[in-house]
Amino acid sequence: MEQESVHTRDIGVVHRAKKGELQSGDDYLIHDLGEKLFVAVIDGLGHGPKAHEAAVTIKSVFKEQIEKGNLALPMLFDLAHKRAAATRGGVVGAALVDYTRKRISFLGVGNIAMKCVGKNGNESPLSVDGIVGYTMDRKKLQDLPFEEGQVLIMHSDGVSERYGTAFVRANSSLPMQKLVQKIVDGFGRADRDDVTFLAIKL
Numbered sequence: 001m002e003q004e005s006v007h008t009r010d011i012g013v014v015h016r017a018k019k020g021e022l023q024s025g026d027d028y029l030i031h032d033l034g035e036k037l038f039v040a041v042i043d044g045l046g047h048g049p050k051a052h053e054a055a056v057t058i059k060s061v062f063k064e065q066i067e068k069g070n071l072a073l074p075m076l077f078d079l080a081h082k083r084a085a086a087t088r089g090g091v092v093g094a095a096l097v098d099y100t101r102k103r104i105s106f107l108g109v110g111n112i113a114m115k116c117v118g119k120n121g122n123e124s125p126l127s128v129d130g131i132v133g134y135t136m137d138r139k140k141l142q143d144l145p146f147e148e149g150q151v152l153i154m155h156s157d158g159v160s161e162r163y164g165t166a167f168v169r170a171n172s173s174l175p176m177q178k179l180v181q182k183i184v185d186g187f188g189r190a191d192r193d194d195v196t197f198l199a200i201k202l
């Protein structure tokens with residue numbers, strides 16, 4: 001049976017280290033699996049090389065597991081939690097977009113902002129408190145429907161949430177890279193923190 005597996009995805013990314021740091025303590029992963037898309041933003045505790053180490057450790061667990069076909073978010077977080085125990089740990093938001101079922105699974109531990117913005121309203125899945133690699137008492141998997149044309153936003157606290165979802169909606173016809181740059185230019189805090197901002201047109 002033939003399946004269409006080639007998508008042209010409109011994805012915008014800005015990822016930059018805090019001013020004065022050579023390495024970012026944030027990291028992210030976008031892994032396109034054809035009918036599914038895995039997206040994660042990781043903010044290692046603090047900034048600089050130790051934060052970088054934590055973020056990269058978590059990302060590498062995700063990457064390794066996804067390449068093996070392991071896509072269950074709670075399991076990915078459990079493995080990352082174990083592996084990152086030797087590091088400072090970090091806050092993590094992850095989403096698995098299923099284009100066939102038109103649903104997104106979200107899992108967030110700590111303050112990574114995740115939103116799905118559409119013309120008929122927004123979904124903001126909630127993260128639970130915790131730090132992957134340090135303290136992760138519980139996980140809350142959320143599964144939400146989406147519509148084509150909505151914008152999936154995921155970012156670290158290096159960008160203030162004051163840009164607002166109305167701004168995203170009003171600018172959702174822009175190429176995602178333009179949208180992300182506009183938001184980061186207006187609301188990024190690279191003078192104080194690492195910045196990672198992703199936008200995906202669903």
Ligand SMILES: [Mn+2]
Nearest residue numbers: 043157158193
């Ligand atoms: Mn941060």
